[in-house]
Structures are given as C-alpha cells and as structure tokens.
Amino acid sequence: MAALISVRDVQKRFTTRSGGSVTALDRTTLDIAEDEFVTIVGPSGCGKTTLLRLIAGIVPASSGEIVLKGSKVLRPSREIGMVFQQPILLSWRTVLDNVLFPIEMLGWPLAKYRDEAMRLIELVGLKGFESARPRELSGGMQQRVAICRALVADPQVLLMDEPFAALDAMTREELGVELLRIWSERRKTVVFITHSIPEAILLADRVLVMTARPGRVVRELKIDLPRPRRIEMEHSAEFGRYSAAVRSSITSSRMLAAAA
Numbered sequence: 001m002a003a004l005i006s007v008r009d010v011q012k013r014f015t016t017r018s019g020g021s022v023t024a025l026d027r028t029t030l031d032i033a034e035d036e037f038v039t040i041v042g043p044s045g046c047g048k049t050t051l052l053r054l055i056a057g058i059v060p061a062s063s064g065e066i067v068l069k070g071s072k073v074l075r076p077s078r079e080i081g082m083v084f085q086q087p088i089l090l091s092w093r094t095v096l097d098n099v100l101f102p103i104e105m106l107g108w109p110l111a112k113y114r115d116e117a118m119r120l121i122e123l124v125g126l127k128g129f130e131s132a133r134p135r136e137l138s139g140g141m142q143q144r145v146a147i148c149r150a151l152v153a154d155p156q157v158l159l160m161d162e163p164f165a166a167l168d169a170m171t172r173e174e175l176g177v178e179l180l181r182i183w184s185e186r187r188k189t190v191v192f193i194t195h196s197i198p199e200a201i202l203l204a205d206r207v208l209v210m211t212a213r214p215g216r217v218v219r220e221l222k223i224d225l226p227r228p229r230r231i232e233m234e235h236s237a238e239f240g241r242y243s244a245a246v247r248s249s250i251t252s253s254r255m256l257a258a259a260a
Contacts (some may be wrong), residue, residue, distance in 0.1 A: 003031035004189050005055060010064035012050055024050045026214035037183055037190045039200035041246060042210030048193045052159050055191065056080050081150030083160045087142040089134040095121065096130040099148045113152060120148040123182060140171040160192045173231055176203060180229055198234050201242045209249040219249040
C-alpha cells in the first residue's frame with residue numbers, strides 16, 4: 001500500500017537561548033498509509049510532539065523531507081487537522097462557534113458548513129450543547145469539541161498530541177473508544193501521540209516506538225487485535241504480549257541513550 005505520509009531521514013535542531021543547539025529528532029524515517037491509525041510512544045522529551053508539528057507543517061525540518069500525498073510539506077495544509085493536549089477553546093464562543101472557527105479563519109462560507117458542524121457535534125455525543133460556553137463543559141466534553149473543530153474542514157489526516165492526557169482514567173477510556181467509533185465512521189488517517197502503552201495498543205493498527213532524545217523510530221509493532229476494539233481486550237494474554245513488547249522497546253531505547 002502506498003504511503004499517504006512519508007517521513008524521510010528527518011532531523012530537527014533547535015537553537016537554545018545560550019546560542020547552542022539541541023537535536024530533537026535525528027534520522028527519523030517512517031511511512032503512514034491512508035486510513036491507518038498509528039500511535040507513537042516513547043520517553044518524555046524524545047521528540048514526539050516535534051515530529052507531529054513537522055508533519056503538520058507548523059515547524060520546518062532542519063534536514064530530510066516530509067511528503068503528504070506526493071507533495072513536500074512546507075507549510076500547514078487544509079488536509080491536516082490537529083488536536084492538542086489542551087482543547088484551547090475560545091471562552092467567549094459557543095460550542096458551535098468554536099467548531100466553526102477554522103472555517104471562519106479559512107474564509108469559507110459558514111452557512112455551508114453549519115450542518116456539518118452540527119453533525120459532528122451529534123457524532124461526539126454533544127447534541128443539545130451547541131450554545132454552551134466552554135466553562136459549562138467538563139474537560140472531556142471540551143476535548144470532544146476540539147475533535148469536532150479539527151474535523152469540520154474534512155481533513156484527510158488527523159494529528160493528535162496526547163489529547164486525553166489531562167483527563168481522568170474513566171473519561172480517557174471513554175473518549176478512546178469514542179475516537180475509534182468516529183474513526184471507523186469517518187475513515188481518517190490518524191497519528192496519535194500518547195504516554196499510555198495500553199492506550200497506544202488499544203487504538204492502533206501500528207505502534208511506533210521512539211528512542212530518547214534525539215528521537216527516531218526504533219520499532220514498529222503491528223497490532224492484530226480484532227476490531228471493533230473493546231476496553232476488555234486489555235485483560236487478554238495477547239494484549240499483555242503487545243504491552244510487554246512495547247515496554248521492552250522503550251526500556252531498551254533508554255538504556256541505549258544512557259550508554260551513548
């Protein structure tokens with residue numbers, strides 16, 4: 001299957017305040033297929049968020065290239081929607097107006113996308129909250145709004161940077177299952193960053209494991225658990241084997257980094 005997203009020998013260096021240089025990513029290469037759900041795990045500070053921002057075109061690579069649908073990524077694209085760890089909703093706008101905000105920024109006709117925004121709000125279980133303000137919503141509800149906002153312009157790719165990290169365990173599990181349902185209906189290509197190994201396995205077609213900084217992908221695990229996925233799968237022997245493999249890869253990458 002041809003890759004929708006290709007990352008080729010990408011390196012990203014940042015200049016520090018003292019004038020030095022820090023390499024966040026080094027020789028990072030990966031492919032992501034159309035409609036694939038890929039999760040990325042790795043030690044804190046390994047460059048996972050940097051990689052996502054490079055794919056999104058928010059920051060440029062220092063070397064190497066990223067290709068989306070055959071074209072180099074040089075700037076943000078309408079084909080990519082992004083969900084951050086915090087919902088970052090506009091406090092003075094309603095749920096519906098927050099969802100429609102990207103359409104407004106693109107200069108597209110709001111009336112044309114209002115029905116789509118309403119469908120998305122219903123899809124994530126927020127029907128009846130269209131006129132609510134963010135302060136009236138729980139953290140999980142706010143993140144559902146952020147997902148709608150990322151999807152309203154119908155991007156082909158959805159990038160998610162630890163979107164459930166700030167939520168309690170029960171809400172996190174609920175939104176994970178909800179995300180899989182949305183993905184199955186909308187068939188987007190999803191790249192999802194998480195620190196949770198169970199979450200990474202439950203959601204993914206493939207789990208990518210990154211080394212400690214400077215980060216690069218050191219292992220790919222194809223997850224062959226049947227879909228639709230259920231929380232109860234986490235108690236299976238097969239799930240346990242996947243968890244052990246991911247955890248071992250992360251531990252090995254830390255040991256290699258410490259020895260370097």
